[in-house]
Amino acid sequence: MAFMYQYPVPGEVLSPKCKACGRESEDGELCAYHALALASLKRGFVDWNRAYSGISWKDYLQRVKAIEGTGGWVKEVVGVEEGSVS
């Protein structure tokens, strides 16, 4: 989302960027909000795996991404995850 970007202040050394939105990230992977979304995505996988008696991570990502009610940040994290899976 557009508002995740940060405004560079002159003289500031910027931290690594979030892979989903370009916002500042502590570990160079995801910003705090997308890290929350990733944690939620991982928790969701446990429920989905149990619900279908086994589902692959890739299949799970595809299905979650296609659902209208999935949060916007989660969908952005799915994009990052799909990139790393393929």
Add this chain to the structure above:
Amino acid sequence: MSPKNMDFGGYALVICEKPDAARRVAEALSETPPRVSVVEGVPVFQLENETGRYVVCAASGHLYGLSDTILNRRVYPVFDLEWFPLKPGRREGRGVEGRIRHIRTLSKGATSIINACDYDVEGNTIGYNIVRYACGGKERSALRARFSTLTREEIKRAFREAKVEGENLAAAGRLRHVVDFLWGVNMSRAVGESLRMGYVYRMVSIGRVQGPTLSFVVEREIGIQTFVPVPYWVVTAVFRKDGVAFEAHYSIGRISTHAEASRVEGTCDGKTGVVSRLSSAMVRRPPPGPFNLGDLQKESYRLFGYSPRETLQIAERLYLGALISYPRTSSQKLPNIDHRALLEKIGRAPEYGTVVGRLLSGSLRPREGVETDTAHPAIYPTGGLPTRALRTEEKRILDLVTRRYAACFAEDVLDEIVSVTIVVEDCEFDWVRRRVVSPGWLTMYGMGGIEGVAVPSLKEGDVVKVDSVRTEEKLSSGPPRYNQSSLLEKMERERIGTKATRADIISVLLERGYLTGESLTPTPLGFSLIKAMEEYCPEIISVDLTRETERQLEAIERGTGSAPDLLEGLVESLSRVLERTKSSELDIARRMGHSVGEAALAKSVLGPCPVCESGKLRVVRSSRTRKRFAGCTNYPAGCKASAPLPQRGVLRAAKRPCKNCKWPVVYVRMGRRPWRLCINIQCPGKS
């Protein structure tokens, strides 16, 4: 007009909050139409009755406001405040000087002063400040007229019983202004100065109640954006008995695995079941209590989609028309008045005749809620007739208040709840139906509709055939966004803000561009503001701090709290927060700068550029001439599209571009009516 040229001597000066209220008060006190004169745009009413001579004048809301003594917007912290007449430059300050001058002159010839402003914290503050600053410090001797409706009988009673009152309400009101000013102005200046460190020159405001309210929406948004739906299954069986089909749901409700849902479906399909449990109960639904402001705002939003602020404005107009009682109340208790006479009066209107007639045949005992308010009762109709044609929204709210009031006296709704459990092999299915047996108060307040469903005749041990079984896969849904009504409810639940200010707070958050849409969504600006505050000054978004301040203010209102203690604690915590903000200015600028810049850009955009077709035409101010014009955001990339703009007036971009040339169209507001203008000076439509 001055006391010299008034044609009678000593008089009581009555100060009302608004001109409409002044007219009502004057008309109620006088048997003959009062003499009206307009001085400096303010109507003044002179009248005489058996109790004496009166001059009734009106303020227009607040005439005095707080200001710091430094008068430099870039300086913080500021703790030295004074009450000043509102500045004429501000919209609410128009005509204030004249009104104050006029009231001061009138007060010189008055033998007594009667404060007849609305009887609540804000009204008392308005009246107190006028009596103190414009009437030569007579606040301790001024009488207080206390009324909840603007009907003749009640106003006369209020003036007969007018007396000198304590200053608790006014003290609490004035202190509330001080607390809000100290938090709001200091924090807004701190954020503004932080942004300057990042070369962003825009004022961003945040306040003691705004902060937590905005943070509710932001927290909800985080929940929505990080939500992952989880699948579940619902199994429904269609049973048949004596030719009547009915649906029952698997008793577990949500089945969390597909395997279990398939097993249930496979087990039950084509089988028969036995009615193992059948219960029937009659349940009473008592009528809802009368409206307080929050309830009215929620109901009006639910039924008509009016925002809480709109509802309050409509209700205030009805109050000034003496059609309903004072709306800014948290009470759900009706006053001790002759309800039979009031209902008879209401029943004279043809639309209420039948229902009220039914009520009057029995004894009248109203059903009330639990909330109380020391100043005013719940909102109820006066039964009076409007003196002007009401607008649709006014008719609707008056009807809603009238029906709700009448419903308080009606009988309970009687529902029959039938609950059946059917066992098929090892699976249980539940069938529950609610049926309205006696509609009671729903006949006069059936705003949600009356439901009723046919019930098949069943008894325990009956064998029923399973016609079909279906399994539906569903997904859990995320938290819903707040709308204005549910956010208002949340504020009430968290006890932040007051009944009179909550709706305004929500509107301010929308106006300042922190929230957007019907389903309230935080904008990037609102989001970044809360996130920056969360990190560097969490106190301003803390519900606890706001709630504690409210608690202390309420104690002061009751006369049990201590204003110095409250102020001491406030200055201490505010100083701590501001010190921390000062040392984090650069960080705040970095966190917020982009979104503030984006918000400013979005506000100045007039529409897409028809020349380069990728940029946007926005309002730009020339650094050389200081004149404004429209220029393309792609100017650095070579797009030279530009157009002159009117130098005066407020510009608002139209939704659609010009149909002749595709350039943006703006509405220019300079006088009362805005005019429409295609900004392209070579537009073929202009020739």
